[in-house]
Amino acid sequence: MSEALDTIEEFVQSDYKYGWVSNIETETFPPGLNEDVVRLISAKKEEPEFLLEWRLKAFRHWQKMAEPKWANVKYPPVDFQSVSYYAAPKKKKQLNSLDEVDPELRETFKKLGISLDEQKRLTGVAVDAVIDSVSVATTFRKELHKHGIIFCSFSEAVKEHPELIRKHLGSVVPITDNYYAALNSAVFSDGSFCYIPKGVRCPMELSTYFRINAENTGQFERTLIVAEEGSYVSYLEGCTAPMRDENQLHAAVVEIVADTDAQVKYSTVQNWYPGDKNGKGGIYNFVTKRGICKGDRAKISWTQVETGSAITWKYPSCILKGDDSVGEFYSVALTNNYQQADTGTKMVHLGKNTRSTIISKGISAGRGQNSYRGQVKIGKGATNARNFSQCDSLLIGDRCGAHTFPYIDVQNTSGQVEHEASTSKVGEDQIFYLNQRGIETQDAVNMIVNGFCKEVFRELPMEFAVEAQKLLGVSLEGSVG
Amino acid sequence: MTSADQTTNGETAACVTAFESFSKTSGSPDWLKDLRTNGISHFTELGFPKQNQEEWVFTSTKLIQELDFIPALASAGASPDLAPFLFKDLTGPRLVFVDGHLSHGLSELPTLPDGVLITNLASAIETHGDLVKAHLAHYAKTDGSGFSALNTAFIQDGAFVFLPKGRTVDQPIHLIFVATDGDANTINLRNLIVAEENSEAKIIESFCSAGEQAVFTNVVTEIAVAASARVEHCKFQEQNRESFHVATIQAQLERNCHFTSHSISTGSRIARNDINLTMTGEHVECVMNGLYLVGDQQHVDHHTMADHAMPNCDSHEYYHGILGDESRGVFNGKIFVREDAQKTDAKQSSRAILMSDKATLNAKPQLEIYADDVKCTHGATVGQLNNEAIFYCRSRGIDEADARRLLTHAFAGEVIERISIPAVREHLEKIIWDRLEELIED
Numbered sequence: 077m078s079e080a081l082d083t084i085e086e087f088v089q090s091d092y093k094y095g096w097v098s099n100i101e102t103e104t105f106p107p108g109l110n111e112d113v114v115r116l117i118s119a120k121k122e123e124p125e126f127l128l129e130w131r132l133k134a135f136r137h138w139q140k141m142a143e144p145k146w147a148n149v150k151y152p153p154v155d156f157q158s159v160s161y162y163a164a165p166k167k168k169k170q171l172n173s174l175d176e177v178d179p180e181l182r183e184t185f186k187k188l189g190i191s192l193d194e195q196k197r198l199t200g201v202a203v204d205a206v207i208d209s210v211s212v213a214t215t216f217r218k219e220l221h222k223h224g225i226i227f228c229s230f231s232e233a234v235k236e237h238p239e240l241i242r243k244h245l246g247s248v249v250p251i252t253d254n255y256y257a258a259l260n261s262a263v264f265s266d267g268s269f270c271y272i273p274k275g276v277r278c279p280m281e282l283s284t285y286f287r288i289n290a291e292n293t294g295q296f297e298r299t300l301i302v303a304e305e306g307s308y309v310s311y312l313e314g315c316t317a318p319m320r321d322e323n324q325l326h327a328a329v330v331e332i333v334a335d336t337d338a339q340v341k342y343s344t345v346q347n348w349y350p351g352d353k354n355g356k357g358g359i360y361n362f363v364t365k366r367g368i369c370k371g372d373r374a375k376i377s378w379t380q381v382e383t384g385s386a387i388t389w390k391y392p393s394c395i396l397k398g399d400d401s402v403g404e405f406y407s408v409a410l411t412n413n414y415q416q417a418d419t420g421t422k423m424v425h426l427g428k429n430t431r432s433t434i435i436s437k438g439i440s441a442g443r444g445q446n447s448y449r450g451q452v453k454i455g456k457g458a459t460n461a462r463n464f465s466q467c468d469s470l471l472i473g474d475r476c477g478a479h480t481f482p483y484i485d486v487q488n489t490s491g492q493v494e495h496e497a498s499t500s501k502v503g504e505d506q507i508f509y510l511n512q513r514g515i516e517t518q519d520a521v522n523m524i525v526n527g528f529c530k531e532v533f534r535e536l537p538m539e540f541a542v543e544a545q546k547l548l549g550v551s552l553e554g555s556v557g
Numbered sequence: 558m559t560s561a562d563q564t565t566n567g568e569t570a571a572c573v574t575a576f577e578s579f580s581k582t583s584g585s586p587d588w589l590k591d592l593r594t595n596g597i598s599h600f601t602e603l604g605f606p607k608q609n610q611e612e613w614v615f616t617s618t619k620l621i622q623e624l625d626f627i628p629a630l631a632s633a634g635a636s637p638d639l640a641p642f643l644f645k646d647l648t649g650p651r652l653v654f655v656d657g658h659l660s661h662g663l664s665e666l667p668t669l670p671d672g673v674l675i676t677n678l679a680s681a682i683e684t685h686g687d688l689v690k691a692h693l694a695h696y697a698k699t700d701g702s703g704f705s706a707l708n709t710a711f712i713q714d715g716a717f718v719f720l721p722k723g724r725t726v727d728q729p730i731h732l733i734f735v736a737t738d739g740d741a742n743t744i745n746l747r748n749l750i751v752a753e754e755n756s757e758a759k760i761i762e763s764f765c766s767a768g769e770q771a772v773f774t775n776v777v778t779e780i781a782v783a784a785s786a787r788v789e790h791c792k793f794q795e796q797n798r799e800s801f802h803v804a805t806i807q808a809q810l811e812r813n814c815h816f817t818s819h820s821i822s823t824g825s826r827i828a829r830n831d832i833n834l835t836m837t838g839e840h841v842e843c844v845m846n847g848l849y850l851v852g853d854q855q856h857v858d859h860h861t862m863a864d865h866a867m868p869n870c871d872s873h874e875y876y877h878g879i880l881g882d883e884s885r886g887v888f889n890g891k892i893f894v895r896e897d898a899q900k901t902d903a904k905q906s907s908r909a910i911l912m913s914d915k916a917t918l919n920a921k922p923q924l925e926i927y928a929d930d931v932k933c934t935h936g937a938t939v940g941q942l943n944n945e946a947i948f949y950c951r952s953r954g955i956d957e958a959d960a961r962r963l964l965t966h967a968f969a970g971e972v973i974e975r976i977s978i979p980a981v982r983e984h985l986e987k988i989i990w991d992r993l994e995e996l997i998e999d
Contacts, residue, residue, distance in 0.1 A: 146611065454939075456914065469924075469926070471926070471928075471929035472929065473929060474897075474899070474928055474929045474930070477926055477927040478924070478926045479923070479924060480923060480924040480925075480935070481921065481923050482920075482921060482922060482937070483919070484919065484920040484921065484922075484937055484939055485917070485918070485919050485920075486909075486911060486917065486918045486920075486939040486940075487914070487915075487916075487917045488911070489911040489912065489913060489916070490941060491940060492938075492939075492940040492941070493937075493939040493940060494936075494937075494938045494940075495920075495935075495937040496934070496935075497922070497924055497934065498933065499924060499931060500931075500932065501929045501930055501931075
């Protein structure tokens, strides 16, 4: 096994690919949080009165709340006063085209492998890029506009479509929902807004790219997706951050509203900086994601690949209110070194004949701790509701942990809930078999792990599936247990 | 005692007052007095469990607190009719406790193998003080929950079973705990079962009511199973539907031993069972088997824990629940595999059937795993009877009501079949069948 240990060592020392810092001039608020900061953010963004009121309400509520302690993660207390709540690339004037975007910034995105270049239409993905809480560029606006689709930064949406924001903001995740959602509601600086009108099938994948760049800042973005009757959209989200010794806070909120017959597919590849091999630094990723299937036959599907962050605390959920609505959750969470993840989902069945599927694959290596925490609730009126959950864990090495905390609450006799979970390790016999077919141990492990995650990967859009597989490959290099 | 200052605290006040008069009257060895004092001080600190505690989220102790705490500190001398509680064809050692105190008249003790002790705790403390001292409160944590602390504060009587090295008690040992109507409303029981190396026994605990009153039973059973010993423990709770029942079973399992726990729960307004198995040696094989069957507004809660502290142990768990009317079932099963507990094989299966739209089930099958070379699985299902199975029965000429009855019986029967004592199986089957009929007809 000494060889294996060497390779683990090798892997541990392998670099975080996205760890550089861009020298973009940023405008940052001094650290600290009080009502004035909230007002300042709102003023900076030239927000209408109702939004400021909403933020202040959230802030006042947040002050009364206590940090949640129930998650199976350990970390020193976060000092919310040492975080800067606003950092934005300095904008000199309103940009008319991408050519006017700061070349340094474009370089940044080139490094990330994301093309903001509208010329490269072949990629076929519309991107909204958010750096340090502020949306910097959105592509394919005109093309989408033709279909009546609104896809822009949150601040633009506030200015241009205040009625939509007013109607839907906080309708799925109320300001009182939880500690981090309340914090986000008070200080969120930007994010993406997406509106698909009735009967429209979005012709391309929409994508948001988040990056924390500045030091000592927290990122608090807010995403709102509204899918009207009979519409369809597939939405992608990616994230990276530079390598820093101190922990940075990311507390985002994503809200999805799906009306009758609407379908929303939300995919995330989360690759925030996970900290170094001794667990120093890394992002605290405390995210609230929730969608509501408001109308009948609506469908919301969450797919996530979580490989980054020092701590992940994230439960993308579905409220299945409409009859025959469907909720899905597919997740791969990988923890290595000192990473900790407490993630899962909540499926709340309220309507009749509602169905939900949960497939969660947790992989723990090094000293990583990986927890699945989920709730399936079948309400009294949810006749013939159906849930299937499967949570599998794969352990690589003997210092890591895998945990499952499923909550099943059933209040209707016709509800059918099944939950299965298993824990296993990469079998020596499996590796041996592949070895004797001429496949090296390293490739064999990648192959086995990719097979383990296949059910989730096949739910990802093509571009993401490739990236996700690569990410796992890199992360697992040498971790033969 | 610092806790004396806190007696103003409303919820614990009645218990503390009762404890003060209890500690004055009972003449006990100093070590036991210390143990009790330790218990009450933990209790005043912890209080009754609250619903904001993870382990008690679904079970409210409010009704138990509303019951004025009047412990049955001495035997009232009642002699209830045992006939309904005896298992037909079950002969063998029998200890009967009425309101928490041994009734010599109702108990029956045949000649036992050399060195085997089957007696009550109160007299064992007098006759075998050192032996009891070496084991009592060594396994169950006094500060585990408010209830186990309270139990420790009032340790007085209960069953004491001691099996010396290599001894086998062939016939099942039946422990019957009867609650009667009287002035007291709280029964405190502490059972201690010690099985030395290579010994073997089957032990049945029956909890029943001879009266109609609401009685709160708080019982802690500590079981120490030494290397290569075999113990089968069957707990059957059918107290009246006004009662409250809180039970903790704490077993410590040594190398190569076999331990089986059965928990059948049909009675009580609120029943809470904590069953914790700690594997402190390698190659332990243990089984947790359970059935809960409730209706009305009954609330039944099982919290189980398989703590794999050592490598190479197997634990298997099967829990079935049938919930009717407005009842509520809670199942929280935890498999805990510590670092280095490699080659663990842990399985857990929890299934429940809801017979009424007003019934609720909260299940939480948990895995916490810190070792990599393990096989751990859990499965939980909640739902109704399989429509295809019903259809199959009907295609064979069985009408729907009978098909449902048949399938429900089979569902409960799976658990009962795992009990190895025929007399117990027969008795339970009959009671379960009657209870099922009641639920099906509602």
